[in-house]
Amino acid sequence: MPAAGRGERLGLGPAKALRPLGGVPMLVLAVRALAEARGVDVVVVAAPPDDRAEVQALLSAYDIGTEVVIVSGGATRQESVRRALAALPPEVEIVLVHDAARPLAPSELADAVVQAVRDGYDAVVPALPVADTIKRVDEAGRVLETLPREQLRAVQTPQGFRRQLLADAHAAAPPADPTLTDDAGLVERIGVAVHVVPGHPEGLKVTRPIDVVFAEALLARRWARHAP
Ligand code: CTP
Ligand code: MG
DSSP: OOOOOOOOGGGGGSSSSSSSSEEEEHHHHHHHHHHSTTTTOEEEEEEEEEEEEEEHHHHHHTTTEEEEEEEOOOHHHEEEEEEEEHHHOOTTTEEEEEOTTTTTTTHHHHHHHHHHHTTTOOOOEEEESSSSSSSSEEEESSSEEOOGGGGGGEEOOEEEEEHHHHHHHHHHHTTOOOOSSSSSHHHHHHHOOOOOEEEGGGGOOOOOOHHHHHHHHHHHHHHOOOOO
């Protein structure tokens, strides 16, 4: 779980993963949901290097119930994932990479991705159709192209991989290519097919302040349903 980002688009404040949603740190929500997935035996968190102790204390306090390993994240998401991969126990064969910034992704989504890998797909991403029309534009704001929407998907995490494939893809990747914004992208680069499964509307990434409003509304609805 890459969780080492600052959250610059969210504005000033603590590292994004430590910011609360409905009073609970995003990282805790994200780790808890992932740990609840049937196929998940261990969660490796790439924490903000300066906040490692706080992350450790938080995850102990919330009593996750699944083995959690904490490593220091890197300067880029890719580097954070690479460091987390290096800390995986040797017996692990299937890996999910899941953003701490998607704390509401349900554990069923993780299970569906793991199942697709077990069914024989070496790289699996959850994705949703896009609602907006997407255009390519140049720096001057001139439209270059309107992309056919039926073919477009907004890709989420958790993304699932055969462990060796993901390790190979990371080993082959250039150190910091800003166009490589997900792990499946690294796999595509080395010519391996990536399979798409249905994403989940609650798998949204908390990126901008308005996403916090939406995520907290979703959480309030969820908690109201589960109230005694
Ligand atoms: N991430 C990471 N290490 C980094 C940068 C990002 O582990 N050096 C993680 C984030 O913590 C997040 C995920 O990658 O869980 C997706 O990144 P993003 O949503 O871009 O988060 P931030 O990089 O924190 O946000 P921003 O780009 O607005 O600063
Ligand atoms: Mg970022």
